[in-house]
Amino acid sequence: MKNKREVRWWSLLVACLAGTAAGALAGCNDTATTAQVENAFPAAGDGGSATAMTVYKTWWVTTLFPNPVPAQASSESERTIPGTDFAYALLAPGWSSDDGGRPPRLIATKSAAKLSVAVHDVLHIEVSDETFVGDCAAGKPLDPADAQLIVERIFPGDFAGLSYDPGTCSTTSAPDGSANADATSTDGHQLDIASDLGTDVRLDAASNDGDASAD
Numbered sequence: 603m604k605n606k607r608e609v610r611w612w613s614l615l616v617a618c619l620a621g622t623a624a625g626a627l628a629g630c631n632d633t634a635t636t637a638q639v640e641n642a643f644p645a646a647g648d649g650g651s652a653t654a655m656t657v658y659k660t661w662w663v664t665t666l667f668p669n670p671v672p673a674q675a676s677s678e679s680e681r682t683i684p685g686t687d688f689a690y691a692l693l694a695p696g697w698s699s700d701d702g703g704r705p706p707r708l709i710a711t712k713s714a715a716k717l718s719v720a721v722h723d724v725l726h727i728e729v730s731d732e733t734f735v736g737d738c739a740a741g742k743p744l745d746p747a748d749a750q751l752i753v754e755r756i757f758p759g760d761f762a763g764l765s766y767d768p769g770t771c772s773t774t775s776a777p778d779g780s781a782n783a784d785a786t787s788t789d790g791h792q793l794d795i796a797s798d799l800g801t802d803v804r805l806d807a808a809s810n811d812g813d814a815s816a817d
Contacts, residue, residue: 639677642730653696662689686718710752711736738771
């Protein structure tokens with residue numbers, strides 16, 4: 603009888619331990635938090651659009667989307683971190699990556715509302731005239747302060763030596779040729795926009811793994 607009780611007790615203990623382990627494993631979620639850009643602008647000739655609108659670059663919190671996204675297409679998913687903030691994008695009207703070279707014209711835009719993503723989830727950054735502000739042709743020019751942030755701190759390399767007018771969405775050569783000339787490009791260099799965004803982190807635009815280090 604004693605041996606039977608011991609066997610039964612050990613069986614119950616093993617069953618409990620197995621259940622606890624299974625529960626712990628079920629609670630471990632190693633799914634990365636990611637984000638994806640969705641270009642919701644109509645393709646050329648679709649919906650009355652004479653030319654297609656390419657989303658040239660996009661930035662959200664710590665994540666740079668460096669590759670152009672054609673109209674009605676989506677970017678590759680990039681790793682990011684959970685958070686809530688505005689997204690920023692550069693639009694290239696009438697330009698395609700198939701054309702080669704840099705777009706002759708860029709429009710600085712900002713999401714109309716803050717975007718959020720929870721841990722392990724996917725953030726879908728839909729870019730259109732309904733979700734982003736800044737396209738003058740849509741009657742939604744950027745606030746000068748927002749335009750300055752985008753041009754000088756978020757995408758400085760794309761406006762080096764240029765002066766951007768958010769009221770007309772046009773760029774001209776800077777009078778002395780020095781506008782943004784000393785700005786650090788977001789392609790492969792560290793970008794410090796802590797003072798502008800009210801945060802205490804330095805953001806690495808070239809890194810898409812969501813890491814941020816204290817300033």
